[in-house]
């Protein structure tokens with residue numbers, strides 16, 4: 001059985017730090033610049049590409065986020081998600097969403113997203129917004145399936161000399177008024 005609960009700091013720090021945030025993909029979306037726009041072209045990569053987001057607990061803002069959820073299954077951490085609410089533009093921002101590799105593809109990400117959606121609605125948000133990267137094909141497909149739409153990109157966000165070189169930031173949004181509220185028990 002999957003259980004969702006709010007994180008408890010600092011008690012859950014070691015548990016949250018243990019989650020493997022990496023993914024491997026055989027496909028990416030290549031960003032093709034056009035005269036006054038961009039196109040995202042699905043492309044195979046060989047060998048498969050791997051990226052590791054590192055430890056979530058390195059995020060200095062984690063302790064300040066109002067919605068931090070742990071998913072547990074058979075006494076083990078199955079996933080983690082965090083969001084915050086920006087009152088100035090009434091947007092809820094998904095800051096973290098990771099499912100343990102052995103639990104991926106079994107609905108844990110969807111259950112965590114439902115909880116973030118429930119938090120966003122109760123905070124009065126008009127939408128859920130997030131950033132991912134053009135190389136994170138699995139996450140892009142996941143967000144699209146969950147009703148998010150691409151709302152922008154930034155090819156200058158990552159330092160070409162840093163770990164995100166060759167990556168383009170993609171922004172996705174889900175309008176809450178246009179999507180059905182999930183049947184999730186509110187935790188926040």
Ligand SMILES: CC(C)(COP(=O)(O)OP(=O)(O)OC[C@H]1O[C@@H](n2cnc3c(N)ncnc32)[C@H](O)[C@@H]1OP(=O)(O)O)[C@@H](O)C(=O)NCCC(=O)NCCS
Pocket residue numbers: 021022023097098099100103104105106107108109110111131132133136137138139141142143145
């Ligand atoms: C992206 C992620 C959170 C999805 O979580 P998940 O628990 O595996 O997703 P779910 O099982 O709830 O999948 C729901 C739907 O999303 C889509 N989906 C999920 N993983 C997918 C993949 N690898 N490829 C294509 N579609 C995928 C499917 O349509 C799926 O529905 P279906 O099972 O009925 O086909 C998870 O793969 C993950 O933790 N990835 C590594 C960390 C990461 O990249 N986080 C996001 C950072 S922005």
